[in-house]
Amino acid sequence: MADTLTIKRTSGSASAFIPMDALRSSGPEYSKLVDISRCIGCKGCEVACKEWNELQSEPTANFGSYQSHKDLTPNTWLLMRFNEIEVGENLQWLIKKDACLHCEEPGCLYACPAPGAIVQYTNGIVDFNQENCIGCQYCVTGCPFDIPRYSARTKTVSKCNMCIDRVEAGLEPACVKTCPTNAISWGSKRDMLAKADKAVETLKQRGFQHATVYDPSGVGGTHMMYVVPHGDRLADYSLPTDPTASPAPLTALNFLKRIGAYLFGFSLVGALGHLLAFGQESPDEHE
């Protein structure tokens, strides 16, 4: 299966830092677009995410916020963060849909040493394969957005997979489909960028001079973009202002790994050659 999915990068392999060449021209790059100005905070997306991915519900208690849970967990891949911030004279909810942004240059994948545990497809989805995960949690450190969560019970790390099973079958992710206010939309990255630009223009006309599209270049752009009404207050939305991810350490590591492998091989071949050429040393031959 998986005709519509072509692997671009795989963790723990050479293709992590040199993307695989697709044999066929790949399909569109998909992207979610979260227009924060349209969100009413109903959390329908959270429920749809739990329902589709069959994630267990987690009891929560009121901790003085409209937010459902305090943090993402291995069972909560999507959390609406309700940041209550004073903007001018008004108290505002700077809502953030906290889930994997599916970076074009994924820090988690670069950091992952387990072959095949993290895979990036040409359509932009970065997927975790728990059966290959070794539970080292390097991805947690490697992620500039603090998204992957480690489960001590399963000894693996989980995060949003952009409903890859749905996308593969031609459906939009569950959170996108359920959003009643069209705050989350889905389409090719190109179309979503155009839509985002239009939304920003409208916001600017309505007086949000700092409205902007959040598609950080430090990670090569993301496959979940935001339209941020108060673009000058990214930190208040709990959005990193300049996230970066680079395969440089991994490139060095892989280079050394290669050299080590070759050296090991050559030394064995050399030892074999010596054995065949000069034979086994024995006390008798010396006499």
Next chain:
Amino acid sequence: MAISRRTFIKASVAGAAGISALGFNLQPAQAAVRQLKIRNAKEYRTVCPYCAVGCGTIAYVHGSGGLNTTNTVIHVEGDPDSPINGGTLCPKGASQMQLAISPRLRHQPLLRRAGAADWEEVSWEEAMTWFARRFKDTRDATFEERDEQGNTVNRCTGIGWVGSATVSNEDAYLISKTMRAMGLVYYDHQARI
């Protein structure tokens, strides 16, 4: 140079080790993608019961529908063809599969007796007898045939009734007719509370 059997075996082992070191495959197995869980499910178009908006939904069902089979709901999501919601659902609607499969669903009536702190599970028979007795007594005590101006009103103001979002059309019709016939005026729906 004569190669003894011992040397040959040693050479083979060394060679195999050398080849496996050089040919160490860093390329992992192809990542498998989870299959779409609704791929073989039957689709039933239905309507979300939770409020008056009436969002169209699709219930995905496993089971052949055969004589000996009870179908099982495996997933519910919005109906993209519905002009009401275009496939979207609010958090309540998105969780409505729980109506069918939740392990917390009650199958027995609960009764909290006068003065008791906790609910107790009772039989349907006991619940209905209790209910009928209380209903009749309250209605007899509070029924008004005429108001202060002498207009005929025939109303029962001592009882309120709250309908449920999860009853069927037919149930709702019966509830409505019965309660109106009893003269109830405080009559509302759970979705509006």
